[in-house]
Amino acid sequence: MTTIKDVARHAGVSVATVSRVINETGYVHEDTRRKVEESVQQLNYTPNEVARSLYKRKSRLIGLLLPDITNPYFPQLARGVEDRMQESGFRLIFGNSDESQKKEQDYIQTFVQNNVVGVISSTNDPGTASYRSLKIPVVFLDRISSDRPAVYADGREGGRLAAQQMIQRGSHHITVMQGPIHIRPAQDRFQGAIEVLQDMGIDYHTTQTSSFSFTNADRWAKELFEQYPDTDGVIASNDIVATAVIQEAYRLGKKVPQDVQIIGFDDIPLSSLLSPALSTIRQPAYDMGRAAADLLIQLIEGTAGEQRTIQMPVQFIERETTRKL
Amino acid sequence: MTTIKDVARHAGVSVATVSRVINETGYVHEDTRRKVEESVQQLNYTPNEVARSLYKRKSRLIGLLLPDITNPYFPQLARGVEDRMQESGFRLIFGNSDESQKKEQDYIQTFVQNNVVGVISSTNDPGTASYRSLKIPVVFLDRISSDRPAVYADGREGGRLAAQQMIQRGSHHITVMQGPIHIRPAQDRFQGAIEVLQDMGIDYHTTQTSSFSFTNADRWAKELFEQYPDTDGVIASNDIVATAVIQEAYRLGKKVPQDVQIIGFDDIPLSSLLSPALSTIRQPAYDMGRAAADLLIQLIEGTAGEQRTIQMPVQFIERETTRKL
Numbered sequence: 258m259t260t261i262k263d264v265a266r267h268a269g270v271s272v273a274t275v276s277r278v279i280n281e282t283g284y285v286h287e288d289t290r291r292k293v294e295e296s297v298q299q300l301n302y303t304p305n306e307v308a309r310s311l312y313k314r315k316s317r318l319i320g321l322l323l324p325d326i327t328n329p330y331f332p333q334l335a336r337g338v339e340d341r342m343q344e345s346g347f348r349l350i351f352g353n354s355d356e357s358q359k360k361e362q363d364y365i366q367t368f369v370q371n372n373v374v375g376v377i378s379s380t381n382d383p384g385t386a387s388y389r390s391l392k393i394p395v396v397f398l399d400r401i402s403s404d405r406p407a408v409y410a411d412g413r414e415g416g417r418l419a420a421q422q423m424i425q426r427g428s429h430h431i432t433v434m435q436g437p438i439h440i441r442p443a444q445d446r447f448q449g450a451i452e453v454l455q456d457m458g459i460d461y462h463t464t465q466t467s468s469f470s471f472t473n474a475d476r477w478a479k480e481l482f483e484q485y486p487d488t489d490g491v492i493a494s495n496d497i498v499a500t501a502v503i504q505e506a507y508r509l510g511k512k513v514p515q516d517v518q519i520i521g522f523d524d525i526p527l528s529s530l531l532s533p534a535l536s537t538i539r540q541p542a543y544d545m546g547r548a549a550a551d552l553l554i555q556l557i558e559g560t561a562g563e564q565r566t567i568q569m570p571v572q573f574i575e576r577e578t579t580r581k582l
Numbered sequence: 583m584t585t586i587k588d589v590a591r592h593a594g595v596s597v598a599t600v601s602r603v604i605n606e607t608g609y610v611h612e613d614t615r616r617k618v619e620e621s622v623q624q625l626n627y628t629p630n631e632v633a634r635s636l637y638k639r640k641s642r643l644i645g646l647l648l649p650d651i652t653n654p655y656f657p658q659l660a661r662g663v664e665d666r667m668q669e670s671g672f673r674l675i676f677g678n679s680d681e682s683q684k685k686e687q688d689y690i691q692t693f694v695q696n697n698v699v700g701v702i703s704s705t706n707d708p709g710t711a712s713y714r715s716l717k718i719p720v721v722f723l724d725r726i727s728s729d730r731p732a733v734y735a736d737g738r739e740g741g742r743l744a745a746q747q748m749i750q751r752g753s754h755h756i757t758v759m760q761g762p763i764h765i766r767p768a769q770d771r772f773q774g775a776i777e778v779l780q781d782m783g784i785d786y787h788t789t790q791t792s793s794f795s796f797t798n799a800d801r802w803a804k805e806l807f808e809q810y811p812d813t814d815g816v817i818a819s820n821d822i823v824a825t826a827v828i829q830e831a832y833r834l835g836k837k838v839p840q841d842v843q844i845i846g847f848d849d850i851p852l853s854s855l856l857s858p859a860l861s862t863i864r865q866p867a868y869d870m871g872r873a874a875a876d877l878l879i880q881l882i883e884g885t886a887g888e889q890r891t892i893q894m895p896v897q898f899i900e901r902e903t904t905r906k907l
Contacts, residue, residue: 283608283609285609286612287611318696325661326651327851331657336650339678348692348696351676352664353665367671371641471854506857507858526652527654527796527825529796529800530796531857532829534829
């Protein structure tokens with residue numbers, strides 16, 4: 258096989274010069290260029306693709322955009338993405354969007370400036386121009402898009418499971434905490450729970466939480482028991498909010514799970530260490546991250562199949578905040 | 583002031599051509615090049631430095647290496663770093679080292695390949711060649727280095743505070759959980775606690791934990807109460823381990839803080855949501871991240887002063903796992 262060295266020798270120039278000609282990465286005198294091009298043709302030289310991408314500095318950078326890494330659910334996603342990317346030699350440029358469109362656009366722009374070859378994003382706005390005008394593959398993670406590649410958990414089934422378990426384990430006055438309105442998976446799980454409660458004719462109330470973060474979680478928990486003091490089962494919008502509900506129940510002298518059962522959502526690592534340990538609906542966050550990375554790599558390498566939206570299964574994890582069956 | 587447009591007009595070429603000549607970023611015919619260079623000289627044109635660095639693709643990328651983003655202490659650090667970097671238009675390439683030297687070296691290497699202009703690292707080995715041979719500024723975060731820029735909390739004082747509070751609040755048989763031997767801040771806080779316990783002549787035991795993560799935290803908590811059943815005060819190696827100790831005490835029917843007081847270390851966000859809420863020694867993780875970013879930016883921009891190691895203060899946060907004074 259002809260190498261770049263053969264071409265350099267044949268044309269009587271340095272390897273660096275041949276590289277500059279092939280990759281158009283620097284000034285080469287026109288006569289020299291012509292000589293190199295003739296040698297390439299005569300020797301039938303095909304540049305090695307790997308070397309070519311190195312010379313061309315085609316990056317192996319991926320942009321990863323998450324709402325907020327300090328929310329304990331997202332590090333799991335990030336870790337799954339990173340581990341899979343690392344296996345294939347990709348690196349991550351990382352940003353927190355704080356669910357701000359402006360910050361998100363800024364990040365997307367600098368991702369592009371830094372020549373990322375793909376983007377994984379947990380955006381609330383998959384339809385915006387920032388994404389539609391991108392010329393590189395994008396995978397939405399933990400977010401649902403009907404027409405774009407996406408990896409997310411089956412939130413509706415998660416909500417259904419939570420409600421079924423609450424009812425089976427004997428709660429009669431259930432409060433469902435509705436997560437942020439603008440986040441589709443949060444609404445899916447809420448809808449799933451309500452469906453089951455209505456079908457079974459169970460008495461229920463709903464409360465609204467506007468984010469998934471620590472800030473305000475204790476206030477929402479407090480308000481819940483003030484508004485609905487006879488609640489004997491709480492389906493929390495996520496594990497963090499559930500943790501605040503456990504704490505508030507403890508402060509009010511309510512026994513968990515005897516007086517009130519609590520089910521979270523996510524299964525963040527700390528959930529198993531709470532006292533009592535939290536029963537929850539597990540989203541396979543780490544695996545979701547890996548799956549998104551896998552799909553993005555396939556899209557970058559042109560090997561992706563027809564299936565470009567991946568819905569991952571959820572499961573009920575029984576711990577100590579629900580009664581035994 | 584002369585602009586690149588003036589040069590282009592004067593030379594009778596496009597702005598893109600002038601840029602190619604100035605930045606040597608593509609092929610330009612020799613005649614054209616000469617014409618542009620003459621115009622640059624005649625008009626006394628100095629390329630705008632910002633534009634120049636953009637055209638030259640001088641990156642504004644920073645490498646950030648943390649042990650494991652799924653440990654709830656590190657997202658706070660990462661967030662502090664990112665927020666400060668974002669304010670100055672820098673972006674982060676992020677990696678988890680898992681405390682593996684091999685992984686760390688791989689990351690450092692790809693950071694360099696991607697033209698990062700600085701590195702922030704929570705490494706266990708600040709002295710290795712990977713760092714010493716780097717030609718770009720490095721700041722160690724949450725790690726101590728005597729001769730290299732570093733930002734860390736006052737672990738020794740943290741350990742002293744924890745022991746003092748335990749004693750003042752009435753514990754007589756204290757168990758101190760020693761964190762990973764190879765992590766200097768962990769040993770500092772351990773030493774600080776032991777110093778005070780010895781000075782005060784208090785009965786104490788020590789146990790060993792080999793990491794700060796969720797894995798095994800419950801086992802260590804179990805072993806602690808098996809080995810030292812008369813323990814009435816636990817100084818945990820961090821908040822995660824403390825959470826496991828609360829849970830184990832709860833399982834054993836021990837009342838917290840009446841039967842056993844518990845003090846953590848870090849003040850991760852979830853600590854305030856536990857039941858009972860965790861008393862702990864707070865490290866200002868977010869501010870430490872910001873300070874490290876700030877120092878690195880100063881080093882990159884050549885404005886750093888003499889003070890290149892920053893020790894941040896710690897404080898005792900009283901919640902519900904310690905008795906009232």
